Amino acid sequence: MSPPFVTESATDHVPRTTRRSPVVLAPYQVRAVETLAAEIGKTQREIAYAPLRRFDIAREHGVSLLTAPTGSGKTLILGRTLEALTLEAASIAAGFRGTIWFWFAPYAGLVTQTQTALRKDCTGLKPCDIMADREPSARRPGDVYVTTWASVATSNREARRLRRSGERSLSLDDLIAQLREDGWFIGCIIDEAHVNFGMNAKSAASFYLEHLRPDITLLATATPKDRELSTFMKSAGLGPPNRIEIARDEVVRAGLNKRGLVAAALLLNESQRAAIDADATLLRAAWVHHLKVKARLRERGITLTPLLLVQIENQKEKGPDPVRAVADLLRQVGVPDDVIRTHTSGSPDPAFHSLAYDEDCEVLIFKVAAATGFDAPRAWTLASLRPSLSPEFGLQVVGRIMRVHPRVRPIHGQDMLLDRAQVFIGDPRRQGGLEAAAATLNALRSGIETLSDQISIFAYGDTNVAPGTPPIIPEAAPDRLTASVTTAETLTVALEAEYERQIVQENTSPFDLDLFGAPLPEPIRREGDREPKPGHRFYDLRRDLGMPLRLKTERMPEPAELPHLARAAAEAFEIDDRVIALLHEKGVAAELRLKELLLSQQERTEAITALLSPAKLARAAQGAFNFNENIDPRQFRARLIERFAEAMETRGDFGIDRSRLGRVIDQIAVYDQDRIRRALRTAQSRQAKSIDAEPLPAQMEDREGLFEALKAAYGVFPSRMNRPEQVFAQFIDTAPGVKWWLRNGDHPAWGWPVSIVLATGRRFFPDFVIAVEGRRALDTIRLVEVKDDGVEGPLNSQLNQTKVLTGHVDYLDVLWVTKSDSESRIERLSYSEDQRRIVARGHLSEADLC
Structure with missing residues (x-):
């Protein structure tokens, strides 16, 4: 039917209902209801003026989008909007009987929730059962069918039954057509529009355009610019919607959202x-x-x-x-x-x-x-x-x-x-x-002005660290210096010039240089060997410095001694109150980091106990027990459990289940490997033998024109040292207490360098061997490791943490140093038991060498 011509003043003579809902609207909700109602009224008037363009008007002007935060009362706003229209629909349309609404929720579980909310807070509306209430003559203004797209726009059994007419009721398609013929506006509400379509956007759009063909469409979402919503609107040929957007701070002020x-x-x-x-x-x-x-x-x-x-x-x-x-x-x-x-x-x-x-x-x-x-x-x-x-x-x-x-x-x-x-x-x-x-x-x-708050998720627990800074390449290559040693400053320039010569004059990539950690070439020359390479010469070992003919190096236990090593390591394993306490703990210390996202952006940390997974712990421990390739991990674990049981019996605790003891040992293997490394190192110090290395080479081959060094074993500063090693070499060459120094070799095939057997069974070659007056070690020798990878990154690798806890049988503890930010200063490093990492301990002094 075609509605007669109407005027905007027709509503002035219609009495309003006296029914009221119990919930009082917040100011922003009142504004939203008034705006939506006004936009709907405009569309209905346009249709009344031009009924032949009904469906074009509906698509172009009849769509409104309510964007509001979750918890702001979108259902209440929509329901109250429908209530307002229920009162004035007939007079506004001048012949239309009102509006019948089809309300689409995203999930079946929310249909009942929506119906309950409408009955409670919008008493002027009547939620209808789409399966039972399909008699057109029984419809009244304010009737609302609450359903889902899945129940009407898919090919499942329920949808097929709903879309097919029978003797007792019309199909949904026929019901909608009859309502339209009887003078009803058709209204469509798509609640939670951001998830109401998804994979069904095409079929939903088809049902919307071909069968529902609503005069009014209200979309509600908490997620603006949603892809699925945009896809549906494009598929349905809908024009730009009327937008009603609500800021979160308004919802907070109204007491509906947490702060x-x-x-x-x-x-x-x-x-x-x-x-x-x-x-x-x-x-x-x-x-x-x-x-x-x-x-x-x-x-x-x-x-x-x-x-x-x-x-x-x-x-x-x-x-x-x-x-x-x-x-x-x-x-x-x-x-x-x-x-x-x-x-x-x-x-x-x-x-x-x-x-x-x-x-x-x-x-x-x-x-x-x-x-x-x-x-x-x-x-x-x-x-x-x-x-x-x-x-x-x-x-x-x-x-x-x-x-x-x-x-x-x-x-x-x-x-x-x-x-x-x-x-x-x-x-x-x-x-x-x-x-x-x-x-x-x-x-x-x-x-968008009306959405004024933000959520900023902070990714706690990011344990990636930046790698160490590589040596700085000078901007220009100075002329090579050929003067003899004069001052530390001159020497620094000279060494940098040599560094530059290799890069610039020999057209070598800096990343191909041994300055960046590649193995040193074979420096040994014996009588009758080849002549030096072009541009190289031989440097004689300085016997006048009082160096021993041979240094001491460690060797690994013989294969026959290895079973004893596992037993000795278990005996050296320290069982203190901390280990015993693990018997009664179900987790390990961890941190929970919290960040306030909407207000102050402040962070804080809480200490918590992280719960262990027995299965994951056992898997992790299997790999963790492979400390030393020469020790059977299962045998070693069994020895540790046996040692633990004996220690507990000594304390008077008998009969503790071996699985509990094993869990603690596994936990230590994963989270306190230092304890096991110390035990292995102690055992090896008792069994590892310090033997004479091969004699120091009588000569060393290196580049011509190297700068003289007062106390270097071969009289010059070797060419193949990285920047921190260069600075350290300058320091010890002029330190009063240093008698001599040697850049240690690190090639496993060489027989003369000093090496230390690690708890893992691998060999560790410290960078320098120096003799210091007053040091209480064999031949007053001190071993030094110079790191060039900074305090972060590779410095705190598992291998380095194993090395830093290891000393030499005869030469005792190893001094660890690195170059500070200052070009000519060296910092001392050591392992922090509290932080369980290698940390800087301040500038190196001559006293630290002893």
């Missing part, structure tokens, strides 16, 4: 992750926070049980059921079984919509369904165990915990704990969706 959001993540390094049950640790941290909120509510006199949301990943093909696995973990960390509920597509809870209000439920495990549109004002805490999140989905997940419960609103803004939601992230490196969601909001903040 702050805290992101928490475990700070675990790779070795910790290898044996820690990160999911169990995260769940326990989340449960502890949940209990803090619960206790604070009691302190405040608020009778309310909070809700902890646990988001899990999808089940992998032929993999374990993640729901069961997470439920088991929750019970292990102390969550009572009777407070845990589950709602997933594979295991739906028929009373899902009521879980938000069922205070017997304290933990809800979900995958997707509860992430969108689920009204959970009891939720303060979310633990996300998913490996990844899309930006839109990530924003929705966070939104579940931002609502404010009505019982808490009287103290809104007065309690730091209750005013903040907290999300626990299992692995911040994989939460790209949350980061992308934050970037989207950050961009919108400057582009």
Whole structure:
């Protein structure tokens, strides 16, 4: 039918209903309702003026998009908008009977929630059953069919039955056509529009255009610029929508959103992750926070049980059921079984919509369904165990915990704990969706005025460190200097010139030079050997410096002695109170880092105990026990357990289960390897033999024109030293207490260099051998290791940490140094037991050489 001509003043003579809903709207909600109602009214008037262009007008002008934060009351805004139109539809349309609405929720579980909310807060509306209420003559203004696209726009059995007319009822398609013929406007609400289409965007658009053909379309979303929403609007040929956008700070001021959001993540390094049950640790941290909120509510006199949301990943093909696995973990960390509920597509809870209000439920495990549109004002805490999140989905997940419960609103803004939601992230490196969601909001903040807040996810636990800075290449190559040694400053310039000569004059890449750590060439020349290479010469060993003819080097135990080495290492293994305490601990020390995202951006750190995974610990320990290729790891582990049992029996503790002792030994192998290295080194110092190395070469081949050195074994500064070694060589050559020094060799085939057998069985060749007056070691010799990779990066590799704890049988401890930022200063290095890393200890002094 065609509606008659109407005037805008027709509504002035229509009495308003006296029915009122119990909820009082916030100012921003009032503005949104008034704006939406006005836009709908304009569209209906346009249709009344030009009924032949009804569908064109609907597509071009009849679409409105409400963008508002999760928890801002989008359902209430939409419902109140429909209520307002219910009162005036007939007079506005001058012949139209009103509007029948089709409300599409994203999931079946939210249909009941929406119907309940409309009955409670929008009493002027009547939610209808789309399966039962299909009699056109029974329809009245304010009727709302709440359903999902999946029930009408797909080919499943329910949709086929709904779309087919029978003896008792019309099909949905026929119902819509009859309503339109009977003088009703057709209205369409697409709630949570960012997830209402997805893979069904094409079929939804087809149903929308060919069958529903609404006069009014209201879209509601918390995620602007959503791809699926844009795809649907393009497929449906919809014009630019009328936009109603609400800022988060307005929602906060109204007491409907929490003021702050805290992101928490475990700070675990790779070795910790290898044996820690990160999911169990995260769940326990989340449960502890949940209990803090619960206790604070009691302190405040608020009778309310909070809700902890646990988001899990999808089940992998032929993999374990993640729901069961997470439920088991929750019970292990102390969550009572009777407070845990589950709602997933594979295991739906028929009373899902009521879980938000069922205070017997304290933990809800979900995958997707509860992430969108689920009204959970009891939720303060979310633990996300998913490996990844899309930006839109990530924003929705966070939104579940931002609502404010009505019982808490009287103290809104007065309690730091209750005013903040907290999300626990299992692995911040994989939460790209949350980061992308934050970037989207950050961009919108400057582009759209009404969305004024942002979420910035901080990736805690990033343990990657920058590599050390390589030596600086001078900008210009100075002329090569040929003068003899004069001062340290002159020598520095000369050595740099030699460095430049190799690069510039010989057209050599700096990364091909031995300055960057390549093995030294064979420097030995004996009588009858070849002549030196062109540009090279031989330098004689200076006997006048009082050097020994041979140095001392360590050799590994003979194969027949190796079984004794495992036993000796077990006997040397230190069992103190810390080791014994591990028998009663279920985890290791870790950190939980938290960052306030919406308010102060402040960070803080909390110490927590990370829970061990027995299976992961056993796997990690298998590799960790391979300290020494000459020792059978299983035999060594068995020896350590036996030693542990004997130590406990000495203390009077008999009959401790060997599996408990083994768990502690595994834990030490993974997290306290220094303890085992010390035991191995102690055993090797008792068994490793210090033997005479081969005689020092009588001559060394090197480049011509090297600068003289006063105390160098071969009278010159060797050409193949990197920058820190050059600076150190200058230092010791002029140090009063140094008698002589030698750049040690490091080629395994050479027989004369000094080497140390490491706890791993490998050989360690310190960079320098020096003789220092007053040193209490054989021949007053001190070994020195010079590092050129800085305090970060390779310096603290596992190999270096093994080396730094190792000394020589005869020459004792090794001095570790590096070049400081100052070009001519050297810093002393040592291992920090507290920090478990190699750290700088200040500038090197002559006293440190002794």
